[in-house]
Amino acid sequence: MxxxxxxxxxxxxxxxxxxxxxxxxxxxxxxxxxxxxxxxxxxxxxxxxxxxxxxxxxxxxxxxxxxxxxxxxxxxxxxxLSPDSSHPLQKAWLVEQVPQCGYCQSGQIMRAAGLLKQNPRPTREQIVEYMSPNICRCGTYVRIASAIERAARETGAQS
Ligand code: FES
Ligand code: FES
CATH class of the missing domain: 3.10.20.30 (Beta-grasp domain)
Known part of the structure; x- marks a missing residue:
């Protein structure tokens, strides 16, 4: 109770x-x-x-x-996550056209943000492992990984 x-x-x-x-x-x-x-x-x-x-x-x-x-x-x-949806992950998500139905995507982005905070340059294997608790019924996993790699590259390029 x-x-x-x-x-x-x-x-x-x-x-x-x-x-x-x-x-x-x-x-x-x-x-x-x-x-x-x-x-x-x-x-x-x-x-x-x-x-x-x-x-x-x-x-x-x-x-x-x-x-x-x-x-x-x-x-x-x-x-x-950002005041105007301009977080590098949000921008990369748009460029890579990640979502299909979109339902899982806010959770995916929040988990990806946690990954880049602790590991700014993850390998594809590290991305796949870290993101594994987040399911996408539409199967957008490859685009999710590409977007994370893009955000990591572009964040690195700015620093
Ligand atoms: S709704 Fe929380 S993990 Fe599925
Ligand atoms: S985009 Fe549909 S569940 Fe992930």
Whole structure:
């Protein structure tokens, strides 16, 4: 049985206080309370990656984190990845025309952003391994990998 609690967290740079059942998944807090619907519901059990966000800077499945466990934490969603959708990954996604139906793509980009943060020049093998928790029912995996490589190249070229 869950009780109602109030939790304060920072979402896309803004402090938010949420009052809801303590076991409410972060995914539903984002979508239902904060109307950040770029984060998608797929399986609800940590198996698809559609709900991937950054929690304290690390990519994770937001369906797996209960409200009671995110007090004081920092969350970044696809809406907060860049102020104007100009993150190198977002630009590379457009150039490579990655999405098909699009449903999994915000989760894919958030996971890819986590990869480039820890490894700015990943090999194709490292990309495939790191991205493996994120499923794409449309099979856009090759374009996802190409876009990550493009973003890595172009980020490197700027630095
Ligand atoms: S909805 Fe969270 S991993 Fe599938
Ligand atoms: S683009 Fe359709 S599920 Fe990935």
């Amino acid at each position: 869950s009780n109602t609690i109030s939790v304060t967290l920072t979402v896309n740079g803004k402090r938010q206080t949420i009052t809801a059942a303590s076991d409410t998944p972060l995914l539903w807090v984002l979508r239902e309370e904060l109307k950040l619907t770029g984060t998608k519901f797929g399986c609800g059990v940590g198996q698809c990656g559609a709900c991937t966000v950054h929690l304290n800077g690390e990519p994770t499945q937001s369906c797996l984190h209960a409200l009671k466990d995110v007090n004081g934490k920092t969350v970044t969603t696809i809406e907060g």
